[in-house]
Amino acid sequence: MLRNMRNPRKETLTFLAVTLAVSWTMAVLFIMGGETRESVWLMRWMMCVPGIVGLACSWFFRREPPSAVGFSFPGWKWWFLGLALPLAYAAVIAPLAYAIRFVTGDASFITYQPELLKGPFGVTGVATVPVMILMFWAMTxxxxxxxxxxxxxxxxxxxxxxxxxxxxxxxxxxxxxxxxxxxFGVPSELGEEVGWRGTLTRWWMHRPALAAAITMPVWAAFHLPFIFSKVQRGHMGQNVTFLLSIAVAAVVFAQLYMASRSIWPPALFHISWNLINPQLFGSVYNGRPGLFGGQVWVFNGEGVFGVLLHGLVAVWLFRHWRRSAQAPESTVLPESSATPA
CATH class of the missing domain: 4.10.860 (DNA Excision Repair, Uvrb; Chain A)
Known part of the structure; x- marks a missing residue:
């Protein structure tokens, strides 16, 4: 398909310029508005901007319908992977953080603080975590x-x-x-994935490594305004690792999309991550506590540990794509059971 396009770079730059200009403007308004109900809704709609712009660009440049991004059910394997992958990350993060606490003797590095959690229906403490996850899975x-x-x-x-x-x-x-x-709330995470994966990654997925590499800096740039928010402002180390974690995570999200040929696995991973990571390890966006406290910016999935874990997966994927590109008559990506949308 790419061979028939007149100027793929122009299409990409147009998509990025419009998306970042609109989303950054909305992000500035969100930061200026503080954490009010109206500003939170503004942020949720801001997350939909990549999808809206992506669908518009796909139609304008290629006359592609919305279904081109891949709205078809990809099969249970991919569906459950998208939902459960954040739990796999958590299963590594928590023991690793406690191992560092044991080795360094720093009891404040990670602390167990279930008393700070409050959930729906009057649920408090550690029970909040499974209740929230089960409610979320039911809503999906x-x-x-x-x-x-x-x-x-x-x-x-x-x-x-x-x-x-x-x-x-x-x-x-x-x-x-x-x-x-x-x-199901404003489908913000779905909106993001329609743009970053269903549009940008899809346009370049004939070259998987390049597709993932392109999304790395632009997805981090999309989150750039948040380092100026009240909670994150002035914390240089936290802000750098936050943006790096977003960048390397883009590789994992890109692979989920390219391997499944569906927007749902990365969207489920995205929305599940946004629930589970702060529920367990605290929120780097608004400072709300999680089940574990302490050096949150280090062991959080959007902190140093996030950079390391997503980075290791990203390195493996880039090596995989490189070997696949060098192998004659090889299949670059595993096939999905999904039918074209």
Whole structure:
């Protein structure tokens, strides 16, 4: 497809320029507004900007419909991987942090503080974590229904069985399927993934290493305004590791998309990460406590430990892509069970 395009670099630069200009403007307004209900909603909509701009650019430059980003259900393997991958990171981070505490003798490096957690329905303490995760997993059923409707063409099949004069009802079914996706909060993480992975990564996925490399600095740049927020402002070491962790994580997200050929695994990983990482290790964005406290900016998944873990996976992936590119007649990416969206 790329060979038939007139200027892929121009398309990419246009997408990046518009996305960063709009999102940075909204981020500045968010920071100036403080953590009010209105400013939090502004941030959530800001996260949708890459997806909105990506869909617009795909149509303008390539006449591609929204389905081109890959809304089809990719199979249970990818679905559960997207949901559970943050738990795998946590299973490494917590023991590693306690190992450092043991070796250094610094009891303040990581502390167990379940008394600071408060969840829904009056739940407090450590029970907050499984309750929040189970509630979140239950809500992702709305995403699965949308993904399944695309893969098995529920709307089209129903429309074909209706009499001609009643086929307009299929639009109602489509709204019924997709409205809970928006009702699952503003689908901010999904909006980001439609842009960064479903658009930018997809445009360059014929060269996987390049696709991942392009998204690294731009995804970090997208988060750049947050280092000037009240909580993060002035903490140079924390800000550098925060942006580095975002950059190297982009490689993992890119691989999830390219290997599954679907937007859902990286979107699920993204929204699951945004729930589980701060719930366990505290939030670097607003300073809210997690199940573990102490040197949060070090052991947080968006701190030093995040850089190391995502970085190790990124190095392995780049080596994998390099070997695959050198091997004759090799398949660059594993095939997915998903059908084209």
């Amino acid at each position: 059923v709305t995403w699965w229904l949308a993904a399944a409707s695309v893969r098995w063409r529920w709307v089209e099949k129903l429309g074909a069985k209706l009499p001609e004069r009643w086929r307009w009802l299929r639009y109602g079914l489509a709204a019924l399927v997709w409205s809970p996706v928006v009702g």
